[in-house]
Amino acid sequence: MTAWETERVAWAYLSRVTQGPSRVVSDFVERYGVVEAVRAIKSGVVPRVVAERVSARAHIDTAAADLDAVAALGGRLVIPTDDEWPAWRLVGFQTGEFGGRADTSVPLALWVIGGRSLLDVTERAVAVVGTRAATAYGEHVAGEISGDMAVDGWTVVSGGAFGIDGVAHRAAMGVGGVTVAVLACGVDRAYPAGHARLLQQITSSGLVVSEYALGTTPAKHRFLARNRLVAAFGEGVVVVEAGWRSGARNTASWARSLGRPVVAVPGPVTSASSAGCHRMIRESEARLVSNARDVVEEIGSALSGDDEQDHLFSRGDDRITGPAILVLDALPGSGSLGPHEISELSGVPMSDVRAALVMLEMESLVVRDDTGWARAQRRR
Amino acid sequence: MTAWETERVAWAYLSRVTQGPSRVVSDFVERYGVVEAVRAIKSGVVPRVVAERVSARAHIDTAAADLDAVAALGGRLVIPTDDEWPAWRLVGFQTGEFGGRADTSVPLALWVIGGRSLLDVTERAVAVVGTRAATAYGEHVAGEISGDMAVDGWTVVSGGAFGIDGVAHRAAMGVGGVTVAVLACGVDRAYPAGHARLLQQITSSGLVVSEYALGTTPAKHRFLARNRLVAAFGEGVVVVEAGWRSGARNTASWARSLGRPVVAVPGPVTSASSAGCHRMIRESEARLVSNARDVVEEIGSALSGDDEQDHLFSRGDDRITGPAILVLDALPGSGSLGPHEISELSGVPMSDVRAALVMLEMESLVVRDDTGWARAQRRR
Known part of the structure; x- marks a missing residue:
């Protein structure tokens, strides 16, 4: 099994045991990686908030069978590392104002x-x-x-x-x-x-x-x-x-x-x-x-609106693709970050971060300074 | 013929020769009074802008007959000095922003x-x-x-x-x-x-x-x-x-x-x-x-809105009647005026001006100072 296949099986397992969006499960996965997170869940050694969400179904491991079944239907499980994962469409859930509503996180994976x-x-x-x-x-x-x-x-x-x-x-x-x-x-x-x-x-x-x-x-x-x-x-x-x-x-x-x-x-x-x-x-x-x-x-x-939210969610230009949005989103409102920090915060690989920053600079959305990269100040 | 009857005949004449609203005719009447204005129009000794508006029909004097005819229909000509003249409904035409549109003046009189x-x-x-x-x-x-x-x-x-x-x-x-x-x-x-x-x-x-x-x-x-x-x-x-x-x-x-x-x-x-x-x-x-x-x-x-226009056109309270609106409207945005000046500017008789000011003061719409009366500063 390739690394991605292993990951896909892990996401399939998580999808079934979590049943829907869960901020705590998403955070747990983000911290430890999906394979390690699943291993921890299966062994029962997880933080209480995660256990509360998954322990009832943690014993159900039909992941491989589920992946076979969806393939038999002509389908697949799309996971965050897949090329077709619509990250830029989902980024709002990390930054939007949802007034304390539950389950506002990104989906774990999509069937x-x-x-x-x-x-x-x-x-x-x-x-x-x-x-x-x-x-x-x-x-x-x-x-x-x-x-x-x-x-x-x-x-x-x-x-x-x-x-x-x-x-x-x-x-x-x-x-x-x-x-x-x-x-x-x-x-x-x-x-x-x-x-x-x-x-x-x-x-x-x-x-x-x-x-x-x-x-x-x-x-x-x-x-x-x-x-x-x-x-x-x-x-x-x-x-x-x-x-x-x-x-x-x-x-x-x-x-x-x-x-x-x-x-x-x-x-x-x-x-x-x-x-x-x-x-x-x-x-x-x-x-x-x-x-x-x-x-x-x-x-x-x-x-083409000019408020902050439009700024975050609009692509501004068709040349700005998914990773660039994530990179832009990782930049703070003021101050600058180095590429490594941006990669860490955005989850975008270093090579893609550099490409994205160049693209964003061409679009006048970011500027370079002595210490790294910062958001361009918006025209008012 | 009483003074008001004389005035009504003058307005009836003006209504027919002017045919509709006319800022220049209204201004002319405001300056000289309706009876004097009509005398001037009939004699042909009027400013050019007034003449342009009325000279074509200045010779048509059917005023008395018109008043008889409207009475025969069970009607009347309502003129600005009548109690039923809806001055507070019309005051906006003096102060509103009409973007240079013609004929935005108050009606001369209403049949x-x-x-x-x-x-x-x-x-x-x-x-x-x-x-x-x-x-x-x-x-x-x-x-x-x-x-x-x-x-x-x-x-x-x-x-x-x-x-x-x-x-x-x-x-x-x-x-x-x-x-x-x-x-x-x-x-x-x-x-x-x-x-x-x-x-x-x-x-x-x-x-x-x-x-x-x-x-x-x-x-x-x-x-x-x-x-x-x-x-x-x-x-x-x-x-x-x-x-x-x-x-x-x-x-x-x-x-x-x-x-x-x-x-x-x-x-x-x-x-x-x-x-x-x-x-x-x-x-x-x-x-x-x-x-x-x-x-x-x-x-x-x-x-109950709070912008300046609402302020001008709303009565604020049912006790504020027509003359009080005219009095309030006569007060400048800053500075104060004495009752005589207010009477002159508003066209409201002195006795009514005093009553109106008291009423407006009770409603916290005007304040008294050493030199007279001023608009109260609005709550923001």
Whole structure:
């Protein structure tokens, strides 16, 4: 077994025993490496906070079988050291303001079915979400916006649910576009069952993704955690129809915490299915959009915005790739660091750190001084 | 003929020869008094700018006949010295920022049909406007909002047009409420002709108002000037359905210049009749509202807002009546004035100025110092 295969088995084990995101497990892995962390968990010699999270399932070691099973489905487990790991999409979870919410960490690893690279499909992606109780109007508009975005080369990310989600996926595929469904259960489970065929179709041209091990059943807290990935994978979130208390508002809330723009489609004030959209617009949680052109305008303007969060999460330029974002993120607000420190903080190998710094310097995002590298002061 | 009757005849003459608002005519009248100003106009000895505005019609003196004719219709000419003159509603035209737009002055005088006091009915009023090309949805929502506002004691001000305007008037009357139609033609003209009966009905419980002399026909520039009065008479403007380029946006624009809140009702993005509302919400020209409760919330919060314009146009307290607003408005941003100077600047008689100052002092809006009275510095 190669080192990476060993790592992959370790992540598969961790994914099953942890069941979802866990800051303490992530921190533990970051400190000791995944292989050593798993060894410690299996031996039971771990800090109390880690034990509390994993001890109940620590004895379940189906990692090798899980990897075989996902391969049999045409899938794989994507781990943080893989090229397709969408690090720059997830970096916000380390730095965003989540107001003490639990489980805001990056996913440990991602179970994926579908032939495309997860990094590639989330490169230019938009989340389109909404109520399961969609009206004919909402389905029409969700289809128009998703189809137009997909034609324009945007991947449409959604949750695979009935209603708006389903329309968004179908509309993207309908125009030959790419779509990603992020599930709150194992990628081998069709949820909802009525969407088994749809999810199958998605894997043939896009991706079905989950952070939960095979066989995991959906649960309320998993939907909420799943929503954070839907928000993270997109450049912004489009809400098409949402009830007054809708899961779509949860997705929108994650997006805001990540510094991603949220937009909402209005509808008749007489329609309960638009009440959540109107509420978000009224309370300045979302900007009103009428069509795909408006969506692109909002998402585009966010990329060129000038506040600190935009700065952190926007790539600024297409030439700035994943590692460069991590390098930039590792630099403090003031003061400078040497490349070794940056490598240590960012987890990016030294060779990549140097390349990234050069690239960031060309983009005027970092400056060199006597003691190392610092963030460039932003134009105001 | 009493002095006031003489004045009223003079205003009636001015109204006909000026045809609409005119800053230069208003200034001329303010300087010389209306009777003297009219004498000068008739003799042709006036400044060039005034002559340019009035000389073409200066020979038309139908003032007495016009006053008889409006009386025969059950109406009257309301002039600035009348108790019912809504001075506090119009003061914004002297101080607002209109970006060089023409005809932003107060109306010279107002032709009114209906038994109620113009000051009373505009005391707690909201403008409800929208497209003539209303959909069934827009008519439904305009009816709901106008009816609910009227039940809550708000006068519904609109323009008497087909579509949203007509529904707004009817809904207010339908619940026994008060409504005001501001016309872009003489109050003796039914425009549109199809609303002759509606306008008649409005006069029986509310008011039909125009700054144009009897017989004046509607014209595009008169609609635009009329819109400023619709905006001025309300505490805020509600737009229910508006096309991409709609007269309702013009009314909304006047409202913003006057510091009045503008709100708009969304609708299906597939409806051209909602495109103007969506545009205004998207461009932050209007706040989204779904119902009368939202409208009251927005208009209420504007009254308690803390910027300078709110300060000028809000009454702060119900005990502050028309003259007090004029007195407050006459006080400079810094420095103080004596009561005589205030009376001269505000046009408010000395006895009323003293009463007003006491009232304003109680409301902590003015302070007394060695040399007179000054604006209280605002809490920040």
